[in-house]
Amino acid sequence: MNIDFSMVIPYLPILFQAAGVTIVITLLSQGIGTVLGFFLALGRMSRFPVLRGIVWTYVLIFRGTPMLLHLFFVYYAAPAFGVTLEPFPAAIVAMSLSTTAYNCEILRAGLQSVHPGQIEAAQAVGMSWPRILRRVVIPQALRVAIVPYMTNFISHTKGSSLASVITVPELMLTAQMIYSSTYRAIEILTAAGVIYLLLTSALTVLQLWLEKRLRYDERGLSRRRRRQLLLAAGGNG
Amino acid sequence: MADAPMIEVTGLAKTYGESVKALNGVDLTVQPGEVVCLIGPSGSGKSTLLRSLNFLEEPTGGVVKVAGRRVGFSDKGGQARRLGGRELAAQRAEIGMVFQLFHLWPHLSALENVILGLVEVRGLSTADAARVGHELMRKVDLAHKMDAFPEHLSGGQRQRVAIARALAMNPKVMLFDEPTSALDPELVGEVLAVMEQVAAEGMTMVVATHEMGFARRVADRVVFMDQGKVVEQGTPDEIFGTPKSDRLKRFLERVVA
Ligand SMILES: Nc1ncnc2c1ncn2[C@@H]1O[C@H](COP(=O)(O)OP(=O)(O)OP(=O)(O)O)[C@@H](O)[C@H]1O
Ligand SMILES: [Mg+2]
Numbered sequence: 070m071n072i073d074f075s076m077v078i079p080y081l082p083i084l085f086q087a088a089g090v091t092i093v094i095t096l097l098s099q100g101i102g103t104v105l106g107f108f109l110a111l112g113r114m115s116r117f118p119v120l121r122g123i124v125w126t127y128v129l130i131f132r133g134t135p136m137l138l139h140l141f142f143v144y145y146a147a148p149a150f151g152v153t154l155e156p157f158p159a160a161i162v163a164m165s166l167s168t169t170a171y172n173c174e175i176l177r178a179g180l181q182s183v184h185p186g187q188i189e190a191a192q193a194v195g196m197s198w199p200r201i202l203r204r205v206v207i208p209q210a211l212r213v214a215i216v217p218y219m220t221n222f223i224s225h226t227k228g229s230s231l232a233s234v235i236t237v238p239e240l241m242l243t244a245q246m247i248y249s250s251t252y253r254a255i256e257i258l259t260a261a262g263v264i265y266l267l268l269t270s271a272l273t274v275l276q277l278w279l280e281k282r283l284r285y286d287e288r289g290l291s292r293r294r295r296r297q298l299l300l301a302a303g304g305n306g
Numbered sequence: 307m308a309d310a311p312m313i314e315v316t317g318l319a320k321t322y323g324e325s326v327k328a329l330n331g332v333d334l335t336v337q338p339g340e341v342v343c344l345i346g347p348s349g350s351g352k353s354t355l356l357r358s359l360n361f362l363e364e365p366t367g368g369v370v371k372v373a374g375r376r377v378g379f380s381d382k383g384g385q386a387r388r389l390g391g392r393e394l395a396a397q398r399a400e401i402g403m404v405f406q407l408f409h410l411w412p413h414l415s416a417l418e419n420v421i422l423g424l425v426e427v428r429g430l431s432t433a434d435a436a437r438v439g440h441e442l443m444r445k446v447d448l449a450h451k452m453d454a455f456p457e458h459l460s461g462g463q464r465q466r467v468a469i470a471r472a473l474a475m476n477p478k479v480m481l482f483d484e485p486t487s488a489l490d491p492e493l494v495g496e497v498l499a500v501m502e503q504v505a506a507e508g509m510t511m512v513v514a515t516h517e518m519g520f521a522r523r524v525a526d527r528v529v530f531m532d533q534g535k536v537v538e539q540g541t542p543d544e545i546f547g548t549p550k551s552d553r554l555k556r557f558l559e560r561v562v563a
Binding site for chain 1: 360362391392395396397398399400401402403405407409410411412413414415417418422423426427432433436439452453455468471472475
């Protein structure tokens with residue numbers, strides 16, 4: 070059997086469209102999972118034991134069971150509870166539930182890495198808790214969380230291929246459909262692999278950029294911040 | 307003095323767990339403009355007392371009043387009610403605090419450290435806040451380090467930024483918890499000099515310190531604590547010249563030797 074990669078060309082538009090679906094379900098679920106994960110992380114650090122317990126149990130369950138199972142569950146088992154979802158929303162729900170659990174733990178690790186003295190200094194100045202969180206805790210927590218966060222993001226991008234099992238027309242399912250009718254598994258799987266690699270490489274580059282941005286002390290003050298601060302002194306700074 | 311006291315502490319107690327009595331019935335009154343130094347052996351409760359004054363530590367008994375208002379509670383209607391986060395924050399803004407380990411915010415420049423409270427608490431624009439910040443940075447002799455990040459400052463410079471940060475809020479009282487204990491000996495002087503200047507401008511100050519020279523020179527009153535209690539207090543001359551209690555005598559022998 071001879072390998073001929075040029076046979077992929079006519080299928081590229083379909084593959085790119087499928088990659089678009091992969092991007093959408095990944096970004097949507099990761100976005101939802103980041104917001105929810107952040108609030109769960111706060112809940113996990115709360116002074117109310119019941120709240121901490123609930124979050125702990127959530128993470129135990131959703132980090133401890135396969136995302137494949139979540140997908141099947143939301144799609145096939147949920148109707149038994151009176152909820153019926155189309156493949157696309159079902160995938161968003163299941164993938165969000167799953168990545169929320171990871172993001173919760175990753176963001177919590179970041180938040181808890183901030184020295185308590187940092188918070189006390191802000192309290193002593195009279196800052197309220199939401200402002201302390203936004204101006205003191207989160208900027209420092211991000212620096213710690215960014216590497217594990219992006220690692221999970223990349224892992225989640227690849228994991229989105231599991232949505233194929235509930236017939237979401239994303240990259241993996243589309244590739245399977247093409248090679249099962251053309252019998253060109255090597256060419257098509259290679260093409261799909263390259264597209265996944267491009268997507269995850271984009272995230273890797275994003276991570277490098279974010280890490281650099283968050284290295285606040287090495288980078289020095291941005292020009293915008295410096296201008297804001299110096300203008301005030303009427304130029305004698 | 308005819309003025310009402312700036313700080314009034316009565317029967318203050320703080321117990322950790324079942325049995326650790328960090329504070330065991332402390333009474334202390336500080337007049338406006340007075341500089342009070344807290345001395346005493348390690349574990350005597352100096353930090354706990356200071357941290358109770360701005361409610362970073364919640365006392366298990368007693369009452370703290372600063373500028374006539376009870377700290378951490380509202381006494382309206384005779385019933386003590388714990389203050390909510392916002393009210394407590396507003397109260398803390400009136401009380402400056404300087405920590406042994408500085409606790410500067412590492413992601414902000416020195417100037418940004420100084421003005422964050424003005425922007426976030428007082429609601430000033432960055433430009434207005436920076437104007438105040440520039441002045442304070444000059445006052446602590448760091449006009450040339452405004453854009454530097456804490457990482458790139460010496461210990462003494464960091465502590466001076468921390469003092470400027472607390473002063474920026476224009477507090478009624480300044481609390482210092484061993485502000486020079488984490489510094490190399492040659493950097494202690496520059497921080498004490500700034501503190502001396504702040505004291506000379508009439509700030510009410512409570513300073514936990516092991517710098518007996520500073521206490522002697524700058525304090526109006528020295529308070530000796532041991533085992534969660536105020537054992538003896540008086541002018542520096544009285545405390546260092548004619549100590550009465552055995553515990554203070556033994557303590558002074560140890561620190562002066
Ligand atoms: N969070 C805590 N949990 C339990 N015990 C504590 C806690 N904080 C302080 N203590 C105890 O309370 C007592 C008073 O401590 P504190 O820090 O106020 O002493 P200090 O006079 O400031 O000592 P130092 O000179 O070492 O700073 C000590 O016995 C200490 O071990
Ligand atoms: Mg202490």
